[in-house]
Amino acid sequence: MKTLQLSALTLLTLTGVFSASSEWGVIYSEPICAVRGSSVSISCTYFYPGSVREVQRVLWCSNNTNTDSHCADRPYVYDSNSSTASGGFEFVGNKPSNCTLLIRNVQFSHSGGYKFRFLTDDTTGKWTGLPGVTLEVGALELWMSSSSGNRTLKEGDSVNLTCAVNCTPSSPQFIWFKNRERLPESGSILHLLTLTVGDSGNYSCALKTDESVRSEPVQLNIRGVFSDSSEWRVNYSEPICAVRGSSVSISSLELWMSSSSGDRTLKEGDSVNLTCAVNCTPSSPQFVWFKNGVRLSESDPLRKTGSEKLVVTGCLSGHREEYLSSCIIKHTYKASVLHLRNLTVGDSGKYSCALKTDESVRSEPVQLNIGGGSNSSE
Structure with missing residues (x-):
C-alpha cells in the first residue's frame, strides 16, 4: 500500500499536459522564505525533448490569481508574448533552459504557489511544471532579552538583541545599526555587555545582502544607577583650569x-x-x-x-x-x-x-x- 501511495505522489509531481515523461520537466528551487521589501529570485530550470526546435513562449502564474491548475489561461504574472509588465515581476531566465523569476520589493501578498509553463514550436508541445514552488514572505523581527529579565535597563546590565525572519526555511545573514549608523558586529544576535548610559539608542538589524531592508527599531534606554532619584545628585565645580603634570592635565x-x-x-x-x-x-x-x-x-x-x-x-x-x-x-x-x-x-x-x-x-x-x-x- 505504501508503494502505491508513493507512485501516485510521483505521478502527481510530474503531471503536465503530457503524461509523465523524463524528456519533459521543470526543476524548481526549494520552498523559499523571503523578507518583505527585499528582492527574491525563484530559481528554475526546464528541459524538453531534442526534437523541439524552439521554445516560443514562457509563462509564470500565481495560485493567488490563477485558479487553473495547469496555468493554461490568463492571468499570468509574466508572459513573454505580452508587452505589459506585471508589477514587480521580471523574467531573468532564457528560452532555452533557464526559467528564473525575479520579484522586486516582495510583499506579504506575494506569498503562495507559483508555476512555470512553456510552449514550443510543436503544437502539442506544452508543459507546466507541477506542483510548482511555494514562496513565503516574512518580516524581519527584532526582540530583546536582558540579564535583569525585564525591559528596564540600568548601567551594568547586559542585553541580547536577536534578529530573525518569521518564516522557514531561512538562513539569511544580518548586520546591525545604532541610530541608523552601521555597527561592526554581524550575525543574528547582538551581545551588549556591561551597559552604560552611552549605549542608549535605537537599534535595528538588516539583511547583509540588502541594507535597505531593515527591522523596526528597538529603543534601549539605559539609566544611571541613581538617575531617577531626587535624593541623589552630583554637583560640579565651575570650569577648571589645571596645570600640566598635576592631577588634571589640560594646561601648562x-x-x-x-x-x-x-x-x-x-x-x-x-x-x-x-x-x-x-x-x-x-x-x-x-x-x-x-x-x-x-x-x-x-x-x-x-x-x-x-x-x-x-x-x-x-x-x-x-x-x-x-x-x-x-x-x-x-x-x-x-x-x-x-x-x-x-x-x-x-x-x-x-x-x-x-x-x-x-x-x-x-x-x-x-x-x-x-x-x-x-x-x-x-
Missing part, C-alpha cells in the same frame, strides 16, 4: 622674560622681569619661585591692594633667610612677577616657577647670563 605653566634693555642680552645694572602664568582661564593659581633649583622664600607682604589681588613681597635668598633688596615678587590673580633690579653677575642662573600647591609642577627654566658692566675690548 608659562614663564617669560622682559628686560630694561629691551633684549635678552643682560649686563650688570639692568633690570629684568620674569613672569609666570597659566595659559587658560578661569585661573587663580599661586606660584613660588626657584633659582638653580632652590626655592626663593618670600618676606611678609610689603603692601596689598585691590582686596589682595595685588600682593608685593620681598625675596629671601634660599635657606639663609637673607633679604634681597634687589628682588621683589608681585602676585596678581592671574600671574606672578619676579622683578630683579640692578643685576649683578651673581644673579646669573636658571630661574623657574612652580605651583604653590604642588612644587613638582614647574615651568621650563629661563637662563639668565649677566655680563660685566664694561664692554671694552682693550
Whole structure:
C-alpha cells in the first residue's frame, strides 16, 4: 500500500499536459522564505525533448490569481508574448533552459504557489511544471532579552538583541545599526555587555545582502544607577583650569622674560622681569619661585591692594633667610612677577616657577647670563 501511495505522489509531481515523461520537466528551487521589501529570485530550470526546435513562449502564474491548475489561461504574472509588465515581476531566465523569476520589493501578498509553463514550436508541445514552488514572505523581527529579565535597563546590565525572519526555511545573514549608523558586529544576535548610559539608542538589524531592508527599531534606554532619584545628585565645580603634570592635565605653566634693555642680552645694572602664568582661564593659581633649583622664600607682604589681588613681597635668598633688596615678587590673580633690579653677575642662573600647591609642577627654566658692566675690548 505504501508503494502505491508513493507512485501516485510521483505521478502527481510530474503531471503536465503530457503524461509523465523524463524528456519533459521543470526543476524548481526549494520552498523559499523571503523578507518583505527585499528582492527574491525563484530559481528554475526546464528541459524538453531534442526534437523541439524552439521554445516560443514562457509563462509564470500565481495560485493567488490563477485558479487553473495547469496555468493554461490568463492571468499570468509574466508572459513573454505580452508587452505589459506585471508589477514587480521580471523574467531573468532564457528560452532555452533557464526559467528564473525575479520579484522586486516582495510583499506579504506575494506569498503562495507559483508555476512555470512553456510552449514550443510543436503544437502539442506544452508543459507546466507541477506542483510548482511555494514562496513565503516574512518580516524581519527584532526582540530583546536582558540579564535583569525585564525591559528596564540600568548601567551594568547586559542585553541580547536577536534578529530573525518569521518564516522557514531561512538562513539569511544580518548586520546591525545604532541610530541608523552601521555597527561592526554581524550575525543574528547582538551581545551588549556591561551597559552604560552611552549605549542608549535605537537599534535595528538588516539583511547583509540588502541594507535597505531593515527591522523596526528597538529603543534601549539605559539609566544611571541613581538617575531617577531626587535624593541623589552630583554637583560640579565651575570650569577648571589645571596645570600640566598635576592631577588634571589640560594646561601648562608659562614663564617669560622682559628686560630694561629691551633684549635678552643682560649686563650688570639692568633690570629684568620674569613672569609666570597659566595659559587658560578661569585661573587663580599661586606660584613660588626657584633659582638653580632652590626655592626663593618670600618676606611678609610689603603692601596689598585691590582686596589682595595685588600682593608685593620681598625675596629671601634660599635657606639663609637673607633679604634681597634687589628682588621683589608681585602676585596678581592671574600671574606672578619676579622683578630683579640692578643685576649683578651673581644673579646669573636658571630661574623657574612652580605651583604653590604642588612644587613638582614647574615651568621650563629661563637662563639668565649677566655680563660685566664694561664692554671694552682693550
